Amino acid sequence: MDESVLAAMARWPNVPAVFGWLGLDRRGNWRLRGEPVDHPGLRDFLGRNYASDESGRFFVQNGPQRVFVALAYTPWVLRLEDEALIRHDRRPFAEPRQALVDDLGSLLLLGDAGVALVDDRDLPAMLDRLCDDHGRRLPDARVEAALTGDTRACRILVDGRSLPLEAITHEAVAVRFGFEPDPRPPGDGGH
Incomplete structure (x- = not known):
C-alpha cells in the first residue's frame, strides 16, 4: 500500500x-x-x-x-499481454497451480494472489493452450467439450506449467476459494 x-x-x-x-x-x-x-x-x-x-x-x-x-x-481478473498473464492491478500473475472451467465456459486460474478469471477477450488465445496429457493440442471438439465441463484428459499450458483442467460451477467458486463477492456492512443481512 x-x-x-x-x-x-x-x-x-x-x-x-x-x-x-x-x-x-x-x-x-x-x-x-x-x-x-x-x-x-x-x-x-x-x-x-x-x-x-x-x-x-x-x-x-x-x-x-x-x-x-x-x-x-472473482477478486482478480487476468489479461494476456505479450503472451504473459497480467492481473487487473497491473502486476504479473505468478505461481499458477490450478486451472478450472466453470459451467458458463469461463476460465479460472489459481495463483499466488488467489483465484482469477481470465478476461473473456483473451479466452480464444488461452484455449489454444489446451492440450492432452501428452502435450498435444486438443482438437476443436475436445475444446468444446472442456468448455461444457468434460475436462477428462485436458490440461492447459500456463507460464511453462502444464495444469490439469478441472470443472466447477460458477456458484461454487467464492465458497471454494474463500472470498466474499458482495461485502455488506454488519447488520445488513451481511456476510
Whole structure:
C-alpha cells in the first residue's frame, strides 16, 4: 500500500468503512457507483491499495477508510499481454497451480494472489493452450467439450506449467476459494 495510506490509517484508525460504491467487473475494470473509472491515476491508486481482510472481503484502502469492493465474479481478473498473464492491478500473475472451467465456459486460474478469471477477450488465445496429457493440442471438439465441463484428459499450458483442467460451477467458486463477492456492512443481512 501507499505510504500516505498507511500514515492516514495510523492517524485515524476508526473511520467507518464504505460499502456499495466500488466494484470490479468481469473484465477487471473498476466501477464507481456503476460508472467505469477512466482516470489512469485513480485506476493505479485503486490497484496499489487493493487488499483483502481475514473474512475474504476485498477492499481498497483509501487513506484511513476501507472501501469494500463488490466483485462481479472473482477478486482478480487476468489479461494476456505479450503472451504473459497480467492481473487487473497491473502486476504479473505468478505461481499458477490450478486451472478450472466453470459451467458458463469461463476460465479460472489459481495463483499466488488467489483465484482469477481470465478476461473473456483473451479466452480464444488461452484455449489454444489446451492440450492432452501428452502435450498435444486438443482438437476443436475436445475444446468444446472442456468448455461444457468434460475436462477428462485436458490440461492447459500456463507460464511453462502444464495444469490439469478441472470443472466447477460458477456458484461454487467464492465458497471454494474463500472470498466474499458482495461485502455488506454488519447488520445488513451481511456476510
